[in-house]
Amino acid sequence: TPDPLITEVQDWASGLGDGVDATPYGLPIEHEADVVRRNVEWLTADTISSINFTPIHALDGTITPQGCAFERHHSGAIELRKEDYRLMINGLVDTPLVFTYADLERFPRENRVYFCECAANSGMEWAGAQLNGAQFTHGMIHNMEYSGVPLRTLLEEAGVNPAGKWVYVEGADASSNGRSIPLEKAMDDVLVAFKANGEALRKEHGYPVRLVVPGWEGNMWIKWLRRVEVMDQPVESREETSKYTDTLADGTSRKWTWEMDAKSVVTSPSPQSPIKHGTGPLVITGLAWSGRGAITGVDVSVDGGKSWTEARLAAPGTDKALTRFYLDTNWDGSEMLLQSRARDASGYVQPTKAQLREVRGLNSIYHNNAIQTWWVKASGEAENVEVS
Amino acid sequence: EKFGLGRPALPKEIAAWDLDVAPDGTGVPKGSGDVFTGEEVFAEKCAVCHGDFAEGVGNWPKLAGGQGTLDHDDPLKTVGSYWPYLSTTWDYVNRSMPFGDAQSLTPDEVYAIVAYILYSNDLVDDEFVLSDATFNEVELPNADGFILDDRQEAEAHFWNPEPCMENCKESVEITMRAMVLDVTPEEDRADAPADVEPVQDAAAEQPAEVSDEVVVALDPELVAKGEKTFRKCKSCHQIGAGAKSKTGPILNGIIGAPAAHVEGFRYSKAMKAAAEDGLVWDEAELAAFLAKPKTYMKGTKMSFAGLKKDADIEAVIAYLKAATAE
Numbered sequence: 001t002p003d004p005l006i007t008e009v010q011d012w013a014s015g016l017g018d019g020v021d022a023t024p025y026g027l028p029i030e031h032e033a034d035v036v037r038r039n040v041e042w043l044t045a046d047t048i049s050s051i052n053f054t055p056i057h058a059l060d061g062t063i064t065p066q067g068c069a070f071e072r073h074h075s076g077a078i079e080l081r082k083e084d085y086r087l088m089i090n091g092l093v094d095t096p097l098v099f100t101y102a103d104l105e106r107f108p109r110e111n112r113v114y115f116c117e118c119a120a121n122s123g124m125e126w127a128g129a130q131l132n133g134a135q136f137t138h139g140m141i142h143n144m145e146y147s148g149v150p151l152r153t154l155l156e157e158a159g160v161n162p163a164g165k166w167v168y169v170e171g172a173d174a175s176s177n178g179r180s181i182p183l184e185k186a187m188d189d190v191l192v193a194f195k196a197n198g199e200a201l202r203k204e205h206g207y208p209v210r211l212v213v214p215g216w217e218g219n220m221w222i223k224w225l226r227r228v229e230v231m232d233q234p235v236e237s238r239e240e241t242s243k244y245t246d247t248l249a250d251g252t253s254r255k256w257t258w259e260m261d262a263k264s265v266v267t268s269p270s271p272q273s274p275i276k277h278g279t280g281p282l283v284i285t286g287l288a289w290s291g292r293g294a295i296t297g298v299d300v301s302v303d304g305g306k307s308w309t310e311a312r313l314a315a316p317g318t319d320k321a322l323t324r325f326y327l328d329t330n331w332d333g334s335e336m337l338l339q340s341r342a343r344d345a346s347g348y349v350q351p352t353k354a355q356l357r358e359v360r361g362l363n364s365i366y367h368n369n370a371i372q373t374w375w376v377k378a379s380g381e382a383e384n385v386e387v388s
Numbered sequence: 389e390k391f392g393l394g395r396p397a398l399p400k401e402i403a404a405w406d407l408d409v410a411p412d413g414t415g416v417p418k419g420s421g422d423v424f425t426g427e428e429v430f431a432e433k434c435a436v437c438h439g440d441f442a443e444g445v446g447n448w449p450k451l452a453g454g455q456g457t458l459d460h461d462d463p464l465k466t467v468g469s470y471w472p473y474l475s476t477t478w479d480y481v482n483r484s485m486p487f488g489d490a491q492s493l494t495p496d497e498v499y500a501i502v503a504y505i506l507y508s509n510d511l512v513d514d515e516f517v518l519s520d521a522t523f524n525e526v527e528l529p530n531a532d533g534f535i536l537d538d539r540q541e542a543e544a545h546f547w548n549p550e551p552c553m554e555n556c557k558e559s560v561e562i563t564m565r566a567m568v569l570d571v572t573p574e575e576d577r578a579d580a581p582a583d584v585e586p587v588q589d590a591a592a593e594q595p596a597e598v599s600d601e602v603v604v605a606l607d608p609e610l611v612a613k614g615e616k617t618f619r620k621c622k623s624c625h626q627i628g629a630g631a632k633s634k635t636g637p638i639l640n641g642i643i644g645a646p647a648a649h650v651e652g653f654r655y656s657k658a659m660k661a662a663a664e665d666g667l668v669w670d671e672a673e674l675a676a677f678l679a680k681p682k683t684y685m686k687g688t689k690m691s692f693a694g695l696k697k698d699a700d701i702e703a704v705i706a707y708l709k710a711a712t713a714e
């Protein structure tokens with residue numbers, strides 16, 4: 001039968017749409033209202049000190065729109081006007097300095113795309129398959145193009161003393177989140193960023209200025225950055241001792257585990273993105289990333305890791321940024337145990353859950369980069385499972 | 389290359405922001421506090437979330453206990469069982485606590501609170517006085533419990549130039565299902581219609597009489613001011629659509645409501661008794677309560693110190709009305 005959507009004149013083909021003044025700053029169309037950040041209420045005591053998740057199951061490409069990029073804050077997302085913004089460089093420097101926002105815009109600037117992943121991403125999955133959706137298991141990640149000034153430029157402006165070995169970076173919000181970063185990293189690729197994806201940072205991502213620490217855990221990407229202190233020792237702040245340390249099975253804990261290991265996940269099909277079209281052509285897609293450099297390849301398995309097929313990268317992997325992969329396949333309607341396995345420029349291969357647990361036990365909380373399995377059933381629905 | 393941008397930071401400015409304390413005690417100011425004082429300060433400013441004995445309330449962090457559990461399933465990580473340095477506790481309390489009222493404590497109060505946290509972890513006796521002089525005498529039990537990142541060595545086998553591509557395992561069985569544990573938030577299941585609004589908590593439905601009360605137009609400036617003041621309350625109380633009881637009860641419809649009216653919330657004995665005596669939260673009663681909760685009602689669970697300024701109380705009440713009406 002002829003399709004009435006074609007044979008009948010539709011309202012939108014006859015009447016008029018919105019004028020150019022309808023939405024001066026655009027919003028997603030209402031039909032995409034389910035593509036939003038979501039939080040898991042029982043995870044934390046209060047949403048003010050909490051985290052939500054990027055809807056990675058519903059996105060494509062690699063750039064995360066700011067409006068649905070995950071948030072994590074410890075004392076709420078504060079409002080700090082550019083006019084009230086001050087950045088101090090102090091400690092072991094020749095001249096302690098204060099910069100205004102306007103000062104920052106006068107330094108030579110760079111544009112770089114990097115992923116930011118919370119160290120606790122997939123943390124709920126250490127002891128077993130828990131949350132039924134890629135958004136919840138892997139959604140503490142986003143990937144943006146940042147515009148900003150290298151931290152090195154600002155440190156050189158103040159003049160770093162030879163005794164300086166660390167920088168302590170802290171935010172302006174009530175949590176005073178502060179982290180110690182080795183000077184070597186601070187002088188390498190760290191950015192003091194004020195734009196993301198071309199627009200001003202969002203309040204929840206640290207407007208007007210945040211730190212970008214490529215490849216390292218998201219907690220170090222200080223938001224509302226207000227101070228950088230050059231020091232001869234690390235502060236050992238709450239966020240680098242009592243949190244963001246990885247407890248092993250014997251009770252000792254690793255610290256300074258800053259680098260994010262190579263990781264990947266199939267975003268579709270997945271529990272929140274089931275196959276609805278039946279058998280035939282099927283696009284399997286997902287994301288891969290590594291804190292140690294570029295992604296060099298991603299393998300996909302449909303049989304729970306018995307055999308692997310190299311996926312197609314949408315573009316060659318770039319340094320410490322998300323890479324999109326596709327496996328264009330033909331689904332015969334049989335069950336799949338769907339997995340992806342990332343490989344990076346350092347030669348690292350994403351481990352299985354069993355391999356990771358063998359080294360780290362079950363209590364690490366942070367840095368779970370194990371291979372994820374989705375059980376795709378004949379109905380096309382998918383479930384988070386673990387396999388032998 | 390120097391650009392000549394920025395200006396020198398003044399000593400007073402550096403002193404205002406450079407507050408961090410290092411493990412060797414660098415950065416602690418002069419001052420002292422004893423366990424007994426700490427118990428009082430803790431009860432007033434910390435216990436609402438962390439419990440009278442630092443045992444934690446609900447999902448809020450436990451600060452005491454857990455020694456010897458780090459190699460167990462779900463270890464209990466507290467200042468006593470896990471934190472390596474006393475400086476971290478002092479620094480965090482000083483700069484980030486109390487939640488919602490950070491940087492309001494004097495150095496002596498911080499010393500006292502930290503002394504009490506040590507006491508509640510059985511690390512000092514009740515005579516103990518923590519000060520800048522005794523600071524470096526305290527060693528925490530798990531100081532040696534940390535190793536530097538050793539992934540390159542301990543996980544060297546994850547670097548593999550030729551990962552298996554074919555016949556990597558003989559058989560594959562499903563060993564664990566998320567659907568069995570069933571902890572995924574309800575509205576996000578694949579089988580749920582995508583456009584369903586999240587279900588509102590039934591407790592958040594507003595009492596009918598509230599809407600009748602808000603006939604007088606509220607001064608938007610006062611409401612905005614009240615919203616700011618309400619930040620002090622937010623760590624425990626929620627208000628508006630979707631609000632839920634947390635450490636404190638939801639506040640929808642509080643103005644004019646009988647005391648202890650939120651179903652399912654566990655009120656103090658004192659509050660229940662007041663309710664039985666017919667206490668109604670009209671503006672005058674609420675203002676008196678907010679000024680000094682513990683004086684107004686001995687035994688209330690609300691450990692908030694109180695709003696000192698009448699203007700703040702007026703503003704918060706205006707906000708409570710407005711936020712309920714939204």
